Amino acid sequence: xxxxxxxxxxxxxxxxxxxxxxxxxxxxxxxxxxxxxxxxxxxxxxxxxxxxxxxxxxxxxxxxxxxxxxxxxxxxxxxxxxxxxxxxxxxxxxxxxxxxxxxxxxxxxxxxxxxxxxxxxxxxxxxxxxxxxxxxxxxxxxxxxxxxxxxxxxxxxxxxxxxxxxxxxxxxxxxxxxxxxxxxxxxxxxxxxxxxxxxxxxxxxxxxxxxxxxxxxxxxxxxxxxxxxxxxxxxxxxxxxxxxxxxxxxxxxxxxxxxxxxxxxxxxxxxxxxxxxxxxxxxxxxxxxxxxxxxxxxxxxxxxxxxxxxxxxxxxxxxxxxxxxxxxxxxxxxxxxxxxxxxxxxxxxxxxxxxxxxxxxxxxxxxxxxxxxxxxxxxxxxxxxxxxxxxxxxxxxxxxxxxxxxxxxxxxxxxxxxxxxxxxxxxxxxxxxxxxxxxxxxxxxxxxxxxxxxxxxxxxxxxxxxxxxxxxxxxxxxxx
RNA sequence: GGGACCGUAGUCUAGCUUGGUUAUGAUGCUAGCCUGGGGUGCUAGAGGUCGCCGGUUCAAGUCCGGCCGGUCCCA
Numbered sequence: 180x181x182x183x184x185x186x187x188x189x190x191x192x193x194x195x196x197x198x199x200x201x202x203x204x205x206x207x208x209x210x211x212x213x214x215x216x217x218x219x220x221x222x223x224x225x226x227x228x229x230x231x232x233x234x235x236x237x238x239x240x241x242x243x244x245x246x247x248x249x250x251x252x253x254x255x256x257x258x259x260x261x262x263x264x265x266x267x268x269x270x271x272x273x274x275x276x277x278x279x280x281x282x283x284x285x286x287x288x289x290x291x292x293x294x295x296x297x298x299x300x301x302x303x304x305x306x307x308x309x310x311x312x313x314x315x316x317x318x319x320x321x322x323x324x325x326x327x328x329x330x331x332x333x334x335x336x337x338x339x340x341x342x343x344x345x346x347x348x349x350x351x352x353x354x355x356x357x358x359x360x361x362x363x364x365x366x367x368x369x370x371x372x373x374x375x376x377x378x379x380x381x382x383x384x385x386x387x388x389x390x391x392x393x394x395x396x397x398x399x400x401x402x403x404x405x406x407x408x409x410x411x412x413x414x415x416x417x418x419x420x421x422x423x424x425x426x427x428x429x430x431x432x433x434x435x436x437x438x439x440x441x442x443x444x445x446x447x448x449x450x451x452x453x454x455x456x457x458x459x460x461x462x463x464x465x466x467x468x469x470x471x472x473x474x475x476x477x478x479x480x481x482x483x484x485x486x487x488x489x490x491x492x493x494x495x496x497x498x499x500x501x502x503x504x505x506x507x508x509x510x511x512x513x514x515x516x517x518x519x520x521x522x523x524x525x526x527x528x529x530x531x532x533x534x535x536x537x538x539x540x541x542x543x544x545x546x547x548x549x550x551x552x553x554x555x556x557x558x559x560x561x562x563x564x565x566x567x568x569x570x571x572x573x574x575x576x577x578x579x580x581x582x583x584x585x586x587x588x589x590x591x592x593x594x595x596x597x598x599x600x601x602x603x604x605x606x607x608x609x610x611x612x613x614x615x616x617x618x619x620x621x622x623x624x625x626x627x628x629x630x631x632x633x634x635x636x637x638x639x640x641x642x643x644x645x646x647x648x649x650x651x652x653x654x655x656x657x658x659x
Numbered sequence: 660g661g662g663a664c665c666g667u668a669g670u671c672u673a674g675c676u677u678g679g680u681u682a683u684g685a686u687g688c689u690a691g692c693c694u695g696g697g698g699u700g701c702u703a704g705a706g707g708u709c710g711c712c713g714g715u716u717c718a719a720g721u722c723c724g725g726c727c728g729g730u731c732c733c734a
Contacts, residue, residue, distance in 0.1 A: 325660095
């Protein structure tokens, strides 16, 4: 009976099913009536809001502003940069009618907004004084996913932010690309407690239309790599077709240098996969919509009054400390039910207050990550709770970091490579730089070059595939 | 891109092979009581276009086709 309410499979036995159950049962999301689309429920949206506000603050602090772009982009505009268009066109949703009238230049539901943004930018930018232009857009993008959709990881519409900047020099634009990647890294590592590897994408895997793409990658418990965010250097690839140019200080007309970058609600998917356990979600305190859940326990009416009074005192103290605390005063559920319910929802700390505790001026504290129980005195409750929340945040990160480093292996032999890729490893291997070798690996093992790490070490071994001298060492893995 | 499976009340589910009166059970929900420190117990009640459209038939949840939605595995 109890099994049917909670998560019915174990995370390490049936990972896909586990993930699906967690997102639905923890009430993060639900399926929309259209294939591949999901609805964010308040609990899920709330997590997105914390991610959003973390990124947003950092963007504002580095001189970015927010804007808004419409969802419809005319085909004529979308197709202006040809590689970009060719890359996206298989997954574009098209609007072909307005009412009963057919639309001549059909309209795309934005798969991404480079083309639209830059057609506007070309109007707004005239002089070197107009630069840099750094605008970010919080919106959704639509890319038709024909098969195997999965909430947060692969859906036909997703929430994200897309930033689009314009600079007068190549150097400044490249600096921007790095600044943004660092903002992403800090958000993901510090708030979501997920360690990442920073680096570049290969030519094959880069954003269509970019000069190069920088990325942060992490590994999921099933051994698949997940791209957590990307920051692209566009060079002048878009400024030329879209005529984004300015008069420089020498009065010379110059094409601008551009960047674009984004993170999506995919980060929520990563959060679930990395930290969750057999009981459901485990949320890092910094992004938990509720950080402390207070469960009052009572039987008689007089106990109830006393317990609720104490619970409410504690709640006030925690709220004043800017902690997100909530009392579960639902009368229709037993404490046991509530314990399981909040554990499934991943609330980092639970405080139980019952008649036994009141005379001792204490309460029972339970950590979600370790399920460790301890007694906590009322007198220094808030300091202790803050301390433990910080510990949980740190410990989740450390745990994930260990898993990531344990999963990285240096491999120079192809046979060993094939074996380890099946074991769900991140393989750090030498590569000659030839796309043919990259494709050969993809065909024979299903693995991609996930990232060419910035802090790459050189093995100086021959290319894992062709045995010619290698240029660099890169990380291969199967991806989402 | 290839394959397997599923859709019956808010949720899970029996019935479908072999068509036949009023669609099974649990959970959840509502009311009342009991209980409460790990998914509590009792009593009563409400809750259904059997995913949608069409076909076969005297008769379809059940058989056939199409569509919609979902899950899993492989590339």
